[in-house]
Amino acid sequence: MSTSALTHLVRVLAAPGDRYDEILTPSALDFVGHLAAAFGTRRQELLKERRRQAIRLASGSPLEFPMVTSAVRADPTWRVAPPAPGLTDRRVEITGPPDRRMTVNALNSGARIWLADFEDATAPTWDNLIGGQINLLDAIERRIDFTTPEGKEYRLGEQPATIVVRPRGWHLDEEHLEYEGRPVPAALVDFGLYFFHCAQRQIDAGRGPYFYLPKLENRYEARLWNDTFIMAQHLLGIPRGTIRATVLIETITAAFEMEEILHELREHSSGLNAGRWDYLFSLIKTFGHRTDFLLPDRAQVTMTAPFMRAYTELVVRTCHKRGAHAIGGMAAQVPSKDGAAHEAALAKVRLDKEREAEDGFDGSWVAHPGLVPVCREVFDGVLGERPHQIDRTRDDVEVTAADLLSVHRISGPPTPEGLRTNIAVALRYFAAWLRGQGAVALYGLMEDAATAEIARVQIWQWLRHRVLDRERVLRVLDDELAALGAEYPWADLDAVRAVFERTALAQELPLFFTPDAYSRHLVRNIEATNPGTAQP
Numbered sequence: 001m002s003t004s005a006l007t008h009l010v011r012v013l014a015a016p017g018d019r020y021d022e023i024l025t026p027s028a029l030d031f032v033g034h035l036a037a038a039f040g041t042r043r044q045e046l047l048k049e050r051r052r053q054a055i056r057l058a059s060g061s062p063l064e065f066p067m068v069t070s071a072v073r074a075d076p077t078w079r080v081a082p083p084a085p086g087l088t089d090r091r092v093e094i095t096g097p098p099d100r101r102m103t104v105n106a107l108n109s110g111a112r113i114w115l116a117d118f119e120d121a122t123a124p125t126w127d128n129l130i131g132g133q134i135n136l137l138d139a140i141e142r143r144i145d146f147t148t149p150e151g152k153e154y155r156l157g158e159q160p161a162t163i164v165v166r167p168r169g170w171h172l173d174e175e176h177l178e179y180e181g182r183p184v185p186a187a188l189v190d191f192g193l194y195f196f197h198c199a200q201r202q203i204d205a206g207r208g209p210y211f212y213l214p215k216l217e218n219r220y221e222a223r224l225w226n227d228t229f230i231m232a233q234h235l236l237g238i239p240r241g242t243i244r245a246t247v248l249i250e251t252i253t254a255a256f257e258m259e260e261i262l263h264e265l266r267e268h269s270s271g272l273n274a275g276r277w278d279y280l281f282s283l284i285k286t287f288g289h290r291t292d293f294l295l296p297d298r299a300q301v302t303m304t305a306p307f308m309r310a311y312t313e314l315v316v317r318t319c320h321k322r323g324a325h326a327i328g329g330m331a332a333q334v335p336s337k338d339g340a341a342h343e344a345a346l347a348k349v350r351l352d353k354e355r356e357a358e359d360g361f362d363g364s365w366v367a368h369p370g371l372v373p374v375c376r377e378v379f380d381g382v383l384g385e386r387p388h389q390i391d392r393t394r395d396d397v398e399v400t401a402a403d404l405l406s407v408h409r410i411s412g413p414p415t416p417e418g419l420r421t422n423i424a425v426a427l428r429y430f431a432a433w434l435r436g437q438g439a440v441a442l443y444g445l446m447e448d449a450a451t452a453e454i455a456r457v458q459i460w461q462w463l464r465h466r467v468l469d470r471e472r473v474l475r476v477l478d479d480e481l482a483a484l485g486a487e488y489p490w491a492d493l494d495a496v497r498a499v500f501e502r503t504a505l506a507q508e509l510p511l512f513f514t515p516d517a518y519s520r521h522l523v524r525n526i527e528a529t530n531p532g533t534a535q536p
Contacts, residue, residue, distance in 0.1 A: 009030075009033060009179070011178045013177070017131075020130050022137070024130070027196070028196045033184075035191075037179070038227075038231055039188065050217055053217070054286065058289055063253065064256065065256050069259075073259045078322070079266070080262055080322050081268065082323070083270065083325070084242075084244045085206055087244055087325070089112050089388065090362055090363035091380070092113070093113035093115055093363055094106050094109050094115070095117055095330065096115070096367065096439060097117055097122040097128070098116040098122070098132035099131070099132065100135050101148075103136070104144055104154040105369055108156065108369075109369040110372045110373070111369075112161060113164055114160075115165075115365070116132070116136060118190040119215075120214070120438065120449040120450050121449075122438040123435075124168070124172075124186070124438075128438070129176075133194060136163065140163070140202060164212055165211050167186070167194075168187050168189075168190055169186075169214045169215030170185065173185060175518070194209070196236070199232075199238055199243075208242055208244060209238075209244075210243070210246075212245070212247075212248060212273065215248070217251045218253055222261040225265065244270040245265055245270060246273055247271075248272075249274060249315055250277075250450075251282040252286050252405075253286070258314065259321075259322065270324065270325060271327060272326060273326075273328075274311065274315045274326075274361075275329065275330075275450070281453040281454045284454070284457045285457055287405075287407075288461040294462075295461070296410065296413065296414060297414055297417070297418030297422075298455070303329070304355075306403070307407050307410075312329075314404070316360040316397070317395075317397040320390050323390060325390065326362055328353070328364030331353065331366045331371050332451070333367075333445060333446075334368050341444065349374050357379050357382040362389055363379060363388075364379070367446035419459070420476055420479075420480065421443070422454075422456070423455070424443075424484075425442055425452065427481060427496055427500060428488070429447050429451070430452065430496045430499045430500060431496045433449070434499070435490065435491075449513075453513060457504070457509060460505070460509050470505070481497060484496065502516055503517075
């Protein structure tokens with residue numbers, strides 16, 4: 001790394017752990033400090049702009065495609081960078097937290113890409129975060145093999161999936177690392193530690209440092225990432241443009257700036273992903289105060305809904321117009337040991353992936369290794385020997401602002417089953433998250449933070465518009481807490497209830513449940529309780 005007269009001191013406010021010193025080296029922490037010094041203030045300003053935009057939209061300002069960037073959208077000449085090594089064929093991508101077992105299983109799953117997820121599928125305990133960095137380093141060095149106490153062996157295969165890392169979003173802090181008396185932005189921690197240790201190793205292995213970028217709301221946040229990439233490559237002497245990043249279009253405001261986001265990242269871009277669960281969450285969070293955005297049960301909001309069709313088709317058209325991959329949404333089903341249930345789950349996945357492949361997507365996500373074969377079979381049937389279908393530009397697609405916002409066409413009251421399911425999912429997920437588990441199999445689906453967010457904001461929306469009364473919600477809450485206690489004896493029911501009440505039942509809707517749960521209930525080893533653990 002290039003030297004500087006200024007040392008960017010980052011202090012570690014947590015207890016040491018096994019092999020943590022391999023990740024939290026002085027040079028790596030200084031690298032993260034450089035990024036925090038360069039971009040921390042700008043990141044705070046962008047978060048303030050998020051809040052200002054939310055107020056404008058809540059006050060009735062229309063959401064439109066920006067006039068100021070119409071020239072970017074109209075210019076037919078620009079395209080993103082060509083696919084990087086290991087990212088040309090993306091027909092099946094598997095997602096999951098970078099714990100040791102998932103790392104081996106995902107890399108061996110037969111998927112082309114593994115999204116190593118430090119965001120929605122990871123509860124941000126210090127052990128999870130640093131352990132995940134160790135696991136990625138070990139995977140790249142091919143020393144990830146291990147045997148469980150029960151004797152089950154995990155061995156890395158000869159053709160592992162390409163690793164793509166998803167850091168946490170711009171809105172989160174990492175309380176265990178401090179720079180100039182403030183927490184370091186979590187996004188820069190996850191990105192910086194992985195890039196510092198693994199970028200050159202990935203290049204040497206014939207791949208590269210690749211990322212998924214979550215929760216972006218506009219082109220300015222994409223520009224911040226692009227500038228971060230430029231500085232990171234410069235500091236480590238890696239050629240500019242080596243990084244590739246896929247942006248999740250999972251906020252309603254980002255849906256109106258897809259081309260602008262690609263343009264900002266074009267030398268580092270590898271496409272867009274239709275992050276549909278967070279997209280629904282964002283829609284409710286942004287327009288939940290309006291009756292024409294009142295959504296029915298989550299199970300009734302399918303991908304065939306007109307506003308969701310408009311969103312996904314716009315992702316494909318935008319990407320292929322600019323030479324970028326368009327990646328479909330998550331299949332969250334978990335294979336079942338029950339034969340009939342298993343076949344029903346696979347049928348749902350097949351139908352979902354057939355729609356995506358026929359619409360022009362170049363690949364899609366699954367949450368479980370058991371779903372890789374059906375997803376691959378569907379995309380094989382459409383792609384054949386081609387690595388993608390970027391040449392299918394979907395010029396037939398025309399999407400207006402009204403199309404993206406036509407939620408009223410599927411509005412409806414919640415059902416008793418929908419209310420109970422939302423409360424049950426939110427409570428069980430909060431309990432697992434507070435215990436350090438970020439991906440949880442519930443009722444046949446692999447749930448993560450995005451689905452828990454949908455569950456709790458729907459309840460808030462239903463209460464706001466008085467389609468449910470508070471007493472009814474509280475009765476179901478009591479029932480489900482009792483069921484949770486019987487099912488999960490280890491659960492901290494008081495903490496779970498507190499998170500639910502603050503994030504789903506408050507008069508004003510918190511933007512995310514994760515900062516509240518993280519700051520109030522996640523057990524952390526900080527310097528005050530373990531003096532001497534701070535490191536330069």
